[in-house]
Amino acid sequence: MKTTRILAALAAAGVAASLAACSGAGGGTAGQAAQHSDTLAVGTMTVAQSLDPTQASGSALPYYQAVYDTLILRKADGTFAPMLATAWTYDATSTKLSLTLRSGVTFSDGTAFDATAVKKNLEAFAKGGGGSATQLASLKTVKVTDPTHVVVELKQPDPALLFSLSDAAGLMASPAKIGSKDLATNPDGTGPYTLDTGKTAIGSKYVYARKADYWGDKAPYTTLSISSFDNENAIVNGLKTGQLNTAVLQTVDQQIAAEADTKLTQQKFEFDFQGILLFDRVGAVNKALADPRVRQAINDGIDRDALLQGLRQGRGTATSQIWGTDTPGYDKALDDAYPYDPDKAKQLLADAGYADGFTLTLPAMAGITTDAMTSALTTQLAKVGITLKWDQLDGATALQKIFRDRAYAGMVMNLGQSSNAWNLVQTAILPGTFNPFGYTDDTVKSLSAKLLTDDESATATDAGALNKHVVEDAWFAPFYRMTYTLVTDPTVTATTQSGMAVPSIYDYQPAS
């Protein structure tokens, strides 16, 4: 009997302890809610790498923006405004960009921001070997005129330069720290916040504290935190419990889960398109793809609406063009350039000499293709006589086989649709990463050459012509633009950033 009593007493103690734990936690949650107005907690699936700006890439920009200012500010609508540079002008040849710099700005370590700092940063970025180093591939030299004036000289015109200076290439770090390993985890810029290294867990949660003596408008939050997750389920749970104030959701299931919570506000926007990049247009791996009629047949044989419904529950817009709605040269009519027409596809294949069809082998990569997608595409294209074969590969091996070994004629890909036409042309059209076989033609050559020196209205015209050409010549087989949602809780209002998958840190304001 004594045993029973001891056991009962122990059990009671256990219950009491767990109750105490519960009440303690309750207090903690209430405390967090009270801080909301001056704290912004952002959840994201993007992992920050080194915080050294030479290693920065566009998708992880918010991590850098908190600490580093860019030379030029890119506003939510994609237009440019002064930031560390107060004015800029091109010369007649579009190869010399003169920048007037803000004076009286200092980095966190006390070093003054001046023309020499700009020169050091731009040169370090161009040579830094980072993921976005190509943004300054055309940089020839940076000439310091006086402490507040520099001239950026280019080897050839770069229509994306202003964009780049409002992006990774424009991030300014203290010249005293450039080249030091310390910058990776201990960033030093002129930005509105400093990294709170004590509260930061590098690689998973970055906590930033507002800088008291920021040169510009005071940041709206005393504390900004950006936490990265490897699944959106955790992000949605965080949004529902108020531990996160905002996040962008990409997967349909989690978008629906967040919509179930009426406290949360959703803003829909489109940034990535998904589709097949048919890059073997020279016929090196798959002879058939060299014939435009075959590539058109693939486009005609894909039932985009069915894919969009089946894979994303209709959340997106079916399209035949890789230009996004914010990209100059976008043409709404081209979204329907290839309405589903299996008969026409068969005819085109027959005309091209493939009446009996042909086999196309593509890599199936975790994170991009799903089983549902590969089986839907295989079934749809089988109807027109094209046999799709999928090589199951892990991500790293696949990228190596695609880009280094050039072993595939195409791949399914999600590509961002920049608000800068030249960025998109450089990434997807001109010989390079996504044109690994280096295919081009006279129309592409002449239009892309014109784009180099075009002004704003000419850019829209020529980019539009280029867009139309690659759609008609079927360089790609896009499926749809995917709808993402920017979710915010009642404490914050946020604006989507044109041509970017996530808002800039300047796009958040406390809700009044």
Add this chain to the structure above:
Amino acid sequence: MLTFLARRLGAGILLLLVISLLTFVLLSIPHADVGRALLGQSAPQAAVDAKNASLGLDRSVLAQYGDWLSHAVRGDLGRSWFTGEDVWSALGTRLPVTLSLVVGVTLVTAVLSLLLGVWAAVRGGLVDRCVQVLSVVGYALPGFLVTLVVVLVFAVRLGWFPAIGYIPFTQSVSGWLSTITLPVAALSVGAVAGVAQQVRGSVLDVLQRDFVRTLRARGLPPGRVLFRHVVRNASAPALTVLGLQFVGLLGGAVLVEQIFGLPGIGSMTVQYTTRGDVPVIMGLVMVSVAGVVVVNLLVDVLVGVLNPKARVA
């Protein structure tokens, strides 16, 4: 005892060496394109090749391993290729999270499974059957399902605990407790179920031994027989299972850490392995192996303390 400890320690160091070499070789086999992972999918191939060369990936595996080892023996585990963070400091921020979980679960498991196991063995009948059924159910339920339900009910619906994140012990004790309670609870379900069965079995086994009958016949109080003699004799197998659980939890924590968004070494292992961040993975493997060696040693010593028969010279 000292020679035994020295021998085990020596074996542990040898194990560290062998596993470090094995891990290094295994990591080099898939040829994860680290440069590509670092620079992104749209980077030119030439830049990717240059990045790989700058990391020394163009050298032979053995040369790379020799380089790593010569630094590692001096306590320098290098810097993460991705974040540029010192590996020791990366482990320093992540390890406490997983240790909080694993130690928490082990303590909860030890106490609860001892109570349940002993209770079931001594009382028998309905209590025993209830404990057994609960154990089977607890053991059979998939860990991720338990975790998802626990988050949904106690964090999202009831709002008693935070759904994500971790507050270090040094920052706030109550915050720390609130952030680890649910993960510990979720992980404990399966662990308690497994160990309770083990305790119940061992206690039943010991209860039927002759010496227990003799002790009872001499008129010793039942509580004293149970706790001084039966439980002590029955604890060795339970401790061994608990030790194994501890080691297994280092792996089991991965899922729970992902669901709760905890920055522990479980989620870290997944994240850094997919990217091929060799310095960090090597650091993680070394720390995990050292942990396993130490825990096994502790279990051996504890079993020896509890049961003189198991002691070695």
